[in-house]
Amino acid sequence: MSTLALAARDSRTMLRRNMRRWARYPAMTVQLIALPVIMLLLFAYVFGGTLGAGLGGEASARADYIEYLVPGILLMTVAAAIQGTAISVAMDMQEGIIARFRTMAISRGAVLTGHVIGSFLQTLVGLAIVLGVSLAIGFRPSANAMEWLGAIGLIALFAVALTWLAVALGLSAKSVETASNTPTLIVLLPFLGSGFVPADSMPAGLSWFAEYQPFSPVIETVRSLLLGTEIGNNAILALGWTVVIGVFSYLWAMKLFRRPPVR
Amino acid sequence: MTLDRPTAIAATGLRKSYGEQTVLDGIDITVPEGTVFSLLGPNGAGKTTTVQILSTLIEADGGSVRVAGHDLATDADGVRGAIGVTGQFSAVDNLLTGEENLLLMADLNHLDKQEGRRRAAELLERFDLVDAAKKNPMTYSGGMRRKLDLAMTLVGDPKVIFLDEPTTGLDPRTRRTMWEAIRNLVAGGVTIFLTTQYLDEADELADRIALLDHGKIVAEGTSDELKRLIPGGHIRLQFTDAAELDQAARTFAGSTRDDAALVLQVPSDGDVHSLRSVLDHLDVASIEVASLTVHTPDLDDVFLALTGHPAEARSSAEAGDESAETAADTVDTAEKENVR
Numbered sequence: 001m002s003t004l005a006l007a008a009r010d011s012r013t014m015l016r017r018n019m020r021r022w023a024r025y026p027a028m029t030v031q032l033i034a035l036p037v038i039m040l041l042l043f044a045y046v047f048g049g050t051l052g053a054g055l056g057g058e059a060s061a062r063a064d065y066i067e068y069l070v071p072g073i074l075l076m077t078v079a080a081a082i083q084g085t086a087i088s089v090a091m092d093m094q095e096g097i098i099a100r101f102r103t104m105a106i107s108r109g110a111v112l113t114g115h116v117i118g119s120f121l122q123t124l125v126g127l128a129i130v131l132g133v134s135l136a137i138g139f140r141p142s143a144n145a146m147e148w149l150g151a152i153g154l155i156a157l158f159a160v161a162l163t164w165l166a167v168a169l170g171l172s173a174k175s176v177e178t179a180s181n182t183p184t185l186i187v188l189l190p191f192l193g194s195g196f197v198p199a200d201s202m203p204a205g206l207s208w209f210a211e212y213q214p215f216s217p218v219i220e221t222v223r224s225l226l227l228g229t230e231i232g233n234n235a236i237l238a239l240g241w242t243v244v245i246g247v248f249s250y251l252w253a254m255k256l257f258r259r260p261p262v263r
Numbered sequence: 264m265t266l267d268r269p270t271a272i273a274a275t276g277l278r279k280s281y282g283e284q285t286v287l288d289g290i291d292i293t294v295p296e297g298t299v300f301s302l303l304g305p306n307g308a309g310k311t312t313t314v315q316i317l318s319t320l321i322e323a324d325g326g327s328v329r330v331a332g333h334d335l336a337t338d339a340d341g342v343r344g345a346i347g348v349t350g351q352f353s354a355v356d357n358l359l360t361g362e363e364n365l366l367l368m369a370d371l372n373h374l375d376k377q378e379g380r381r382r383a384a385e386l387l388e389r390f391d392l393v394d395a396a397k398k399n400p401m402t403y404s405g406g407m408r409r410k411l412d413l414a415m416t417l418v419g420d421p422k423v424i425f426l427d428e429p430t431t432g433l434d435p436r437t438r439r440t441m442w443e444a445i446r447n448l449v450a451g452g453v454t455i456f457l458t459t460q461y462l463d464e465a466d467e468l469a470d471r472i473a474l475l476d477h478g479k480i481v482a483e484g485t486s487d488e489l490k491r492l493i494p495g496g497h498i499r500l501q502f503t504d505a506a507e508l509d510q511a512a513r514t515f516a517g518s519t520r521d522d523a524a525l526v527l528q529v530p531s532d533g534d535v536h537s538l539r540s541v542l543d544h545l546d547v548a549s550i551e552v553a554s555l556t557v558h559t560p561d562l563d564d565v566f567l568a569l570t571g572h573p574a575e576a577r578s579s580a581e582a583g584d585e586s587a588e589t590a591a592d593t594v595d596t597a598e599k600e601n602v603r
Contacts, residue, residue, distance in 0.1 A: 006373070013370040021358040024399075096354035103318045104419070105344035106371050 007107035014114025021088070022122070032084045033126040035187075036077040037133055043069050043196060044137055051197065063138055070134045070141075071222040072195025075215055077126045078159045079190060082166035083183040085119040089170025090179030112257055115170075116163050123159045127152075141226035151225040154238060158218050161246030162186070168249045171256035189215045214241040268295035270329070271423050271454035272317065277326035279312055286312045288478040289326070294471075296422075299445070299455040301469030303462065303566070308475040310458035311350075314427045317456065318348045331422050331454075347421030349413045351428035355400045361411050362387065362396040368418035379418075386414040390444070406437030413444060423454045430464060442467060462566065476570045490560045493568040498541050500527045501554040511550050515541070531557070 022029055043051070044066050052061030055068060092098060092115070101111055131139075143151065166183060173179035192210055193199060199210035210216060217237035224231035272294040279287040287309045294300040302310050315321045317328060319339045327334070333341030348354075355364050362383055369379025387393050390410040400408055409429065416424060426445070430438040445468055449455055459465050465472045466486045473483040482489055502508045502525045511527050512520045519528040531537040538557060545552060 009373065010371060013367065016370075017356065017359070017367055020363065021356075024358045095356065096350065096352045097356045099320060099350070099352075100348065100354035100415070101371070102320055103343055103346065103348045104371055105340050 003107075007110060007113075010107040010110035011113040011117065014110045015117050018088070018114050018118035022118070028084050028087065029122060032080045032122075033077070033129055035080045036073050036126070036130050039076060040069065040073045040130060040133060041137070043073075054197070054201075066134070066137060066139050067141075067227055068223070069196065070131075070139045071219045071226060072190050072193075073130060073134070074127060074155060074222065075158070075195060075219050076187065076190045077130045078123055078155060078162060079183075079187045079215075081119060081123040081126050081159070082162045083180065083187060084122070085115060085163055085166035086170040086173070086179045086183045087176060088119075089115055089167050090173045090176045093171060094176065109254065109257070112167055112253060115167055116160070119163045119166065120156075120160055123163070124156070127155065142228050143226045147225040151222045154218060154221055154225075154242075157246075158214075158238070158242050161242045161249060164249035164253055165245055168253035168256060171253055189213060190219065193219060195219050212237070214245060217241060268297060270294065271296040271298075272300070272328075272330050272456060274317065274328045275326055277313070277316060277328065278324045279309075279316060279321070280324060286478050287316075287323070290473075290475070290478070290480050292473065292480075294454055294456060296454050297449065297452050298470040299449055299457055299468050301465040301472045302456070302458045302475050303460070303465045303472055304458075304475035305460055309478045310460075310475060311427055313475070314348070314350070314425050314456070314458055318346055318425050319343055345421060346423045346425060347416035347419060348425045349409075349416045349427070349429055350425075351431045353400075353408050353412055355408060355411055355415065357399065357401050359399075360397050361392055361400060361403070364400065364411060364415055365418055368415045372419035374418075382418055386417060390414045391440075406433055406440070409433060409437065409441065410444075413441070417448075421453070423456065424448065426455060426457045428458055428460065430459070430461065438464075474566060474569060481569050482565065489565045493560050493565055496530070496532050496557075496559045497528045498531045498538065499556045499558055500529065500541075500545075500552050501525065501556075502527070503551070503553045507550055507552075510548060511545070511552075514544050514548050514550065525553075532559075 044062065048062040048065040048069070050061075052063070052065030052068075055061075055064060089112075092111075098111065107113075141148075165186075169182050170179045173182065190196070192206070193213050193216035194210060195215060199207050199216060201207075202210050217234040218241070220229070220234040221231060221238045223229050224234065270293055272292060274290065274292040277287050277290045277292070278285075290309075290313070292300070292302075292313075302313060304310055312321070316323045317330060317335070319335065319342055323335075327336065329335065330342045331345035333339075333345065335342055355361075356367065359367065365383035365386055366379055369382055372379075374382060387396050390413070392407065392411060392414065395403060395407060400411060403411065413426075413429070429445070430441050433441065442464070445455060445457070455468075457465070457468060469486065471484065472486055472489060473480045474489070475481070482492065484492075497519075500511060502511065505522065505525065508520060508522070508525050508527060512518060515527065515529045517530055520526070521528075529541055531541065541555075
């Protein structure tokens with residue numbers, strides 16, 4: 001078998017291993033998917049009326065707000081999932097079996113690739129569930145097939161980039177607790193962006209941060225693709241952030257993984 | 264006896280330091296194929312570091328290594344393909360069952376599905392883990408985990424196996440099971456690189472033993488060769504009354520008597536000839552002996568003589584929960600007198 005075929009096979013083996021581990025320990029997966037669903041329902045039904053009125057809609061404030069809200073919630077789903085990735089990578093690194101993998105003639109990156117693909121699939125499942133609930137509570141996007149494809153493609157790319165970031169954070173964490181704390185900040189980012197309310201409704205400094213931080217352009221681009229809002233330079237910014245985060249995190253993770261084990 | 268065999272592990276001038284601290288200070292190791300080589304030394308001597316370097320986990324600062332014909336520096340993957348490692352820290356996946364762990368190893372060794380299943384079943388059988396196959400390793404005893412760990416190492420049929428303190432913390436019965444497994448592997452032609460802090464373990468298993476102390480090999484040879492490095496062998500005769508002791512003391516010139524204990528120590532290198540000669544003399548002189556024991560210097564004596572400190576010396580930080588077993592083992596190895 002060629003090197004590439006072997007790498008693919010090893011990554012598949014590692015992926016199977018991760019899937020099995022999740023099946024044994026499903027609480028975290030359930031929790032990570034439940035978080036955005038709860039946020040969606042909370043914001044739609046508890047805050048939705050008031051926030052929707054604030055956006056300018058009068059008669060159908062809640063329905064308008066659900067339209068505004070869903071893209072942010074979709075990105076929050078991505079953010080929540082990577083917390084699980086960071087934790088499971090950190091947990092894994094504490095297991096002696098990783099040292100065993102390092103002494104075997106298997107593709108170097110397979111352990112990490114297995115985590116990334118596994119987390120990505122988990123994120124897709126989460127996105128499907130959140131989108132299903134959104135549609136059930138009245139989310140009615142105006143997008144055509146191409147726009148759907150674009151929106152899903154962008155979210156998927158962003159998810160891959162953030163997953164590598166999570167892997168790097170998981171690798172760099174000294175303990176599982178640290179690994180679960182750092183990504184919490186990332187989960188909060190949709191709040192400090194245009195996920196729940198427009199960035200320009202915030203105080204000046206915060207508004208500037210909210211507008212340019214990675215989540216906002218992605219959320220705005222998805223919003224524009226699904227709902228036909230103004231896209232501006234958001235698509236470029238979104239892709240730029242995705243590439244920067246993805247490449248940086250990938251290199252960082254690989255560097256950390258090659259670092260010799262310390263006992 | 265092993266001179267004509269090809270070399271499985273050849274390391275020269277191996278060096279490693281962490282900052283100011285020199286862990287390995289230029290060690291040379293040659294292990295012929297199909298033999299057991301034991302690196303013996305106290306904690307902190309550099310045993311685990313040596314295994315980590317030879318098994319590709321960390322890079323040496325200097326020196327060259329060939330394992331199973333592959334150069335460590337240029338063909339680490341070739342080395343990885345030929346070796347298996349079982350360390351003192353369990354390397355099993357705690358969320359998978361015992362059987363799944365073995366199947367995972369089969370997949371990573373690129374065995375086809377059928378072969379992998381066959382191999383896993385065979386190893387579960389061999390290590391008496393069939394009943395535990397579907398259970399999570401978290402529920403295993405320490406000995407079962409170690410057996411699963413070794414079984415996982417064996418899935419890939421490695422030519423060279425590194426065992427880093429394979430029986431540390433195990434109960435005596437499981438230790439014997441592990442020893443038996445190791446002997447079977449050697450019988451099958453596998454080369455074993457064993458680190459241990461237990462003198463009896465090296466004595467029991469190893470063809471050649473190297474004593475490692477502070478990153479340097481202070482002595483190397485077979486167990487017997489090492490024991491011959493220091494004097495101290497004798498036959499110990501225990502009497503029931505002083506008259507017999509007197510008579511015996513006159514019979515054996517150069518012997519040392521202990522009147523209070525009614526014991527006579529006759530110098531001897533511990534072989535059958537000297538023992539027979541002592542028995543003959545006792546017979547001829549009609550001396551009644553209550554008991555006779557042969558004392559040969561053991562590796563403990565050797566280690567103490569060569570390094571100035573006993574091999575079991577452990578730092579207090581590392582003694583931890585294993586101190587009970589270690590203490591028991593110290594008593595075991597300290598029983599220098601083998602009653603015949």
